[in-house]
Amino acid sequence: MDLSFSSQELSSEPSNSSDETLELAAGASSTPRSTLSLNLTSNSSSRSGKKRSLAWVHYTTTTSDDKTAQCNLCGEKVKTSGNTTNLMIHLKKYHESEHAAIMQQQEKVTQNPSKKRCTELAKGQLTLSGSIERTAGYPKNSFKRALIDKALVKMITTDLQPASFVEDTGFNEFLRVIDPKYTPPSRRTIMRDHLSQLYSSKCDELRKELEGVQHCSITTDCWTSRATEGYIIVTCHYIRNNWELRSMVLNTTRLTTSHTSENLALALKEITDRWGITEKVHCCISDSANNIKRAIRLNQWSHLSCLAHTINLIVATSISHDQELVTLVGSVKKIVSFFHHSSKAMDSLHLNQKRLNLPEHKLIQQVDTRWNSTYYMLERYLEQYEAIKTTLCLLDRNDLMIPRERNTALQEVVKILTPFESVTREISSENYTSGSKIIPISRCLQRLVSTSVTSHSLAESLVTEMRARFLGMEENNLLTVSTLLDPRFKKLAFSDKDAAERGVRILLSEASIDVPAGNSRVNEPSVSIQSAEPQPNDLWKVFDEEVAQ
Incomplete structure (x- = not known):
């Protein structure tokens, strides 16, 4: 009997339609060729409904549960339990030519790797090697x-x-x-x-990038870890070719020697030498400690004191001079400590905040090394006063209560310190340069506090401290030139006009190398120019008023 297969050679590859038709043409030399056509209908969304085996060309299911199939060649019924084992055994025993044709077709599929892979994917099954490959980890060189x-x-x-x-x-x-x-x-x-x-x-x-930088500034600070180990950190600030301001930490180095000026100067120079920027350092910014200031001068670098650190010293010293205020701040600190150490008190505070429709904010504790933490502590205490008072009464801790009339004094202190908090927050930003703001900020702060209507002793102490620590600021050439170059300020920020003219001469002498003399005139702004970044409300109003005059 000559047995041939049509319709994609009875391939097991999936068809584009939901109905799969397999045609078997069979015939013997002594009889006319006849064609047996069988439609195998399968649901593409259900694997159990598909009959993929070639054996089903010669069988038809006879029961609803598909457990019995009838042979199309002899009519005999054969039991099947979801597989074709019994079907193939019947064909092999009674219909050898048909069985041989099916086995030959299956061998062709097995010998064709691409068709075999397509068959596996169509069935959603993997070979043993494919399964091992899928679960094995990535090679080390992957x-x-x-x-x-x-x-x-x-x-x-x-x-x-x-x-x-x-x-x-x-x-x-x-x-x-x-x-x-x-x-x-x-x-x-x-x-x-x-x-x-x-x-x-x-x-x-970073080293390659710093090679293309002509000038840079560095900031440095010494600090002690919780393990009482001393460290020095150095950060480099520079402008890239695309005018992008960059700040990169170069080193955080352990200091095993005493913090003398000579040792600090040596540690700083070792770091800058390692990065090849020793001769490129235009200025070094640090706190106002004498040892670090002298160390910077030993390395022959220009020095600027950190304005945020200077303001911290001004406010902290001024508060310490007012013993009544120190006592009041200490009382608030005790209240905050009580809530931070009692979960029962904190839960009661949250409940009272909800009852009084107050913001559910946590109380802030003071940190001795950060003056603005005192400001935030007092501000939050005043905000939550009613909830705090109610909670302390319910817990029978009236000994911690601060009389309501003392709140007026605290409110006045917060109002006086608000410009200093705004300046600290603004000057601490890393997204833009702030050196040109130092002179106008120091000048406006002094005027704002000195002209305030309050007669609080804190305001007097702040004015005294600012005069002492801001003295000679307009004589600093770096600050003078940077302020003149800022189009928002130019000469308008100076209280000493001679200092502004001296800065202009310094600037012109440095620019004369590259700029023709005819283009060296400095133009005065006709109107006040606002800063691009957010500004403290009252501080820059003072500056605008001076410009308007």
Whole structure:
């Protein structure tokens, strides 16, 4: 019997239609060729409804549960339990030619790898090798693994996560859901290999970038860790070729020697030499400590005192001179400490905040090294006074209560300190240069406080401290030139016109090398120019009033 298959050679590849038609043409040399056509209907959304085996060409199901099939060749009924084993046995025993044709077609599919792969995908099944390949991890030299490792280390450094983060159970369960083939490196591998490689790569990039910088400024500070270990940190500030302001931390170095000017100067120079910027440092900004100021002068760099640190000294010293205010601030600090150390008190406070329709804000504790924490503590205390008073009464802690009439004094203190808080917040920004603001800010602060209607002793102390610490600021050439170059201020920010003219002469002498003499005139602004960034409300109103006069 000559047995041939039509319609895609009875391929097991899926058809584009929901009905699959397999035609079997059979005939013997002694009889006319006859064609047997059988439609196998399957639901493309249900795997159980598809009859993919070639054996079903010769069978038809006879029951609703598909457990019995009738042979189309001899009419005999054959039991089937969802597979074609019994069907193939019947064909082999009673219809050898048809069985041989089916086996030959299956062998063709097996010998064709691409068709075999298509068949596996169509059935949603994998071979043993494919299953092993799917569950096996990435090789060590895999590009995909290296890419994920790089992203993981970047996440750890960006979010300041500990290296042991990769060993956390929850994180590894998350990775198994995202990519079962990826296994993160161990904590030791990250510390030994990945972090060191990333650090070296970033250092090379920064060193190459600093090679193209002609001038830069650095800021430095000394601090002590919780383990009472001394450190010095240096940050470099420069402008890239695209006029983008950049601030990069160069080093955080352990100080094992005493903090003398000579030792600090040596530590600073070692850091700048390592990065090749010693001769490029235009100015160094630090706090007002004598040892660091002298260390900077030993390295022959210009020095500027940090304005935020100077304001911190002004406010902290002024508050300490008012013993009545110190006592009042101490009383508020005790109240805040009580709530921070009692969960019962804190729960009661939250309940009273809801009852009184007050913002559900936490109380803020004072930090001795940050004057503005005192400001925030007093401001939050006044905001939550009614809730605090109610809570203390309910808990029978009347000994902590501050009389209501004392709130007036606290409100006055907060009002006096508000311009200083605004200046501290503005001057601490890293998104724009602030050197040109120092002279106008210092001048406006003095006028704003000295002309206030209050007669509080704190205001008098603040004015005295500002006069002492802001003295000679307009004589600083760096501040003078930077203020003149700022189109918002120019000469308008100076109280001493001689200082402004001296700054103009310095600026013209430096610019004369590259700028023709005919183009060296400094134009006066005809109107007040507002700053692009947010400004303290009252402070810059004072400046605008002076400009208008």
